Amino acid sequence: MPPDQLDADGWVRFLRPGQTAPRTLTIPPAPLRPTQIRCTWQGRGQLDTGGIARTIQVTPSELLLQLNPVGGEEERGWIELSQTDPADPLREIDCRETERPSKERFHPEFIDFLKGFKVLRFLDWQRTNDNFAARWDARSTPASSSQVTSAGASVEDMVDLSNLIGADPWFLMPYRADAAYIRAFARLVHERVDPSATVYVELGNEVWNDQFEAARQARDEGLAAGLGGGDPTRAQAIRYAQKLCPAMAIWREVFANRPGKLIRVAASHNANPESARVILGHAKTADCVDALATAPYIWIDLEGQRVTDPKWVFDRMPATIDDVFSFAHRNRAIAAEFGKRFIAYEGGQHLVTRDVEFARRVQRDSLMGATYRAYLERWRREMGDDLVLYASTAPIGEYGAWGLREYAGQPTSNAPKLEAVRAFIKAHP
Numbered sequence: 055m056p057p058d059q060l061d062a063d064g065w066v067r068f069l070r071p072g073q074t075a076p077r078t079l080t081i082p083p084a085p086l087r088p089t090q091i092r093c094t095w096q097g098r099g100q101l102d103t104g105g106i107a108r109t110i111q112v113t114p115s116e117l118l119l120q121l122n123p124v125g126g127e128e129e130r131g132w133i134e135l136s137q138t139d140p141a142d143p144l145r146e147i148d149c150r151e152t153e154r155p156s157k158e159r160f161h162p163e164f165i166d167f168l169k170g171f172k173v174l175r176f177l178d179w180q181r182t183n184d185n186f187a188a189r190w191d192a193r194s195t196p197a198s199s200s201q202v203t204s205a206g207a208s209v210e211d212m213v214d215l216s217n218l219i220g221a222d223p224w225f226l227m228p229y230r231a232d233a234a235y236i237r238a239f240a241r242l243v244h245e246r247v248d249p250s251a252t253v254y255v256e257l258g259n260e261v262w263n264d265q266f267e268a269a270r271q272a273r274d275e276g277l278a279a280g281l282g283g284g285d286p287t288r289a290q291a292i293r294y295a296q297k298l299c300p301a302m303a304i305w306r307e308v309f310a311n312r313p314g315k316l317i318r319v320a321a322s323h324n325a326n327p328e329s330a331r332v333i334l335g336h337a338k339t340a341d342c343v344d345a346l347a348t349a350p351y352i353w354i355d356l357e358g359q360r361v362t363d364p365k366w367v368f369d370r371m372p373a374t375i376d377d378v379f380s381f382a383h384r385n386r387a388i389a390a391e392f393g394k395r396f397i398a399y400e401g402g403q404h405l406v407t408r409d410v411e412f413a414r415r416v417q418r419d420s421l422m423g424a425t426y427r428a429y430l431e432r433w434r435r436e437m438g439d440d441l442v443l444y445a446s447t448a449p450i451g452e453y454g455a456w457g458l459r460e461y462a463g464q465p466t467s468n469a470p471k472l473e474a475v476r477a478f479i480k481a482h483p
Contacts, residue, residue, distance in 0.1 A: 063144030064144035064199035067134055075135040077200075079121070080109060082151055083163040085465030089175060090152045095116040100137035107131035117154075124459035127449065129392035147199075159196075160215060163463055167446070168219045170479045173254065174212075175399065175442045180260045181206040185267040190238045207241060213246045223247065224254035224319075224399075224442065227301050229261060236301050240308040249312065254345070256319035256399065257301050260312040261294045262329055269295045272297070282332075291322075291332040291383075298333075299342040306342075317344045321399050324348035331480040334392045346389035347397045349444075350382045351404035352429060362412060367405065368421040375429055379436060384439065396437065400444040402426070402471070406453040417455045423470030430478045445477065 055075055061067050066075045082089050093101060094116050101110045103119050106129055108146075111118040121131050138144045168174070168302050177183075186204045194201055194208040201207040216223035224428070225243065227236050243253060258268045273290040280451040282288030302318040318344040322330040330348070334340045354367060354374055361367070386396040403425070407413050416422065432439050446458030458472040 059167060061143070063195070063197050064203065065143060065351065066138055067143050068140040068269050069135070069138055076104070077134070077147070079133065079149060081121065081123055081129070081131065083161065083462065086125050089121045091119050091121060091149050092152045093119065093147060093149040095144050096146040096147070097142045098139040099135060099347045101144070101147070102134045102136050103132070104134055105129070105131040107133065122151045122415070134315040143239070145199075160218065163234060165218060167462070168221070169475070171219070171265065173224055173440060173442055174216055174219065174221045175254070176207070176212050177226060177259055178445065179207040179212060180226055180376065183231055183266050185271065188228040188364045190235045198427055209242050210246065213243055216398060216401045217248045222252045222254060224256075226259055227255065229258035229271065231301075233300065233304060237303045237308065239287045240305045244308050249315070251307070252315050254317045254319055254329050255302070255305050256321050257294070257298045260321065260349070261380050262290060262323045262326070272353070287326070287329065288332055291329050292336050294334040294337070294341040295333045299337070299339055302342045319343060319345050319399065321347045322377070322385065324350050324385060327381060327388055330385050330388045334388065334394070338390040340394065344393075345395040345397050346385060347399040349400040350378045350398055350433075351401060352378055352425065353404040356405055356407035362421045364416045364421065367416050368419070368425065371425050376430065379432060381436060395439055397440040398433070399442055401433070402443045404454070406454045410450065410452055413455055414450050418451050418468075418470065420470055421473040426471050426474035427478065430474070434482060438452050
């Protein structure tokens with residue numbers, strides 16, 4: 055909705071003629087079954103339903119609906135604000151399964167799924183790749199109407215989830231954030247996080263990867279400032295290093311009373327170790343961080359291969375993993391030169407093809423589980439430090455198959471990547 059139609063928390067203040075305001079509902083975790091949802095609210099107006107959501111009963115302050123999922127890939131259910139009183143707008147909408155308590159913030163299935171993981175990196179929760187102009191007064195809070203706007207999820211929710219799981223949180227400071235935003239963020243984390251937790255923090259996401267706006271911005275800023283002798287990659291890396299230190303200095307100051315519980319991360323391209331050397335070697339960058347991180351993804355180019363047998367992919371996995379670890383070892387050696395830990399901010403398989411049916415066959419093959427077991431064991435044996443797998447839950451599509459599972463509630467036995475990870479965690483708690 056246009057900003058002038060929203061209140062400070064993002065609720066619709068009024069509708070113009072012909073307007074409605076839909077909101078997608080999150081489908082409850084599998085197994086798929088008809089599920090009753092109760093929506094409550096404050097104010098006066100009318101909510102309708104659509105997609106797989108069907109209205110059962112409605113009163114002036116409550117809507118009872120039923121979701122009837124059948125597992126379709128594009129399956130959606132939604133509520134839709136069709137009327138609202140500008141003098142007392144319909145707001146504070148809360149929709150949840152009828153048996154779930156009103157104060158429950160996170161679904162128990164989600165909590166159970168996350169148990170066992172030691173680090174939660176909030177890349178997508180923070181919408182980091184959007185490279186938005188972060189303003190603390192415009193951030194999301196737990197009272198916001200949505201946690202998936204350009205401002206991302208609230209800091210409170212991310213910290214509370216980490217505390218609930220007993221995991222260490224990993225935050226990403228927006229590349230365009232000013233010092234006031236970074237300081238306020240760090241202070242809120244410091245006040246709210248379990249003091250026994252270790253907090254990871256980095257600047258932006260993949261500021262070396264020109265697919266992302268922040269990386270292109272850093273490259274252009276570096277070239278404009280005459281950095282790197284006119285070489286775009288070096289200019290980008292140096293500009294990133296220039297911005298990294300002031301951000302990390304703020305976090306160091308805020309966490310001055312527990313410096314051992316803060317890991318300041320410099321991130322670089324796994325396949326370009328020289329970039330890590332440029333970053334850590336620039337000025338006093340090495341003094342500003344505690345760890346070097348890369349993303350040692352298992353990558354095979356599937357486009358244009360015209361293959362239909364997953365065996366073609368898995369036959370190439372051993373050599374691919376060898377290449378990945380060859381680069382990782384070089385990055386680890388550079389980190390050691392500067393006295394820093396070497397960790398992975400992302401990892402796992404990186405297989406992308408527009409042939410979605412082939413992608414499903416590859417991702418669901420038992421050999422994918424065997425690949426993850428070999429990959430994780432090798433990382434433990436040869437690197438011996440943190441590896442953050444990307445990502446938790448996501449469907450298989452033409453832009454990748456990033457999730458350890460495809461949907462919430464998927465049986466582990468049907469998710470070979472997740473099954474391998476669970477077995478690894480059990481063997482190495």
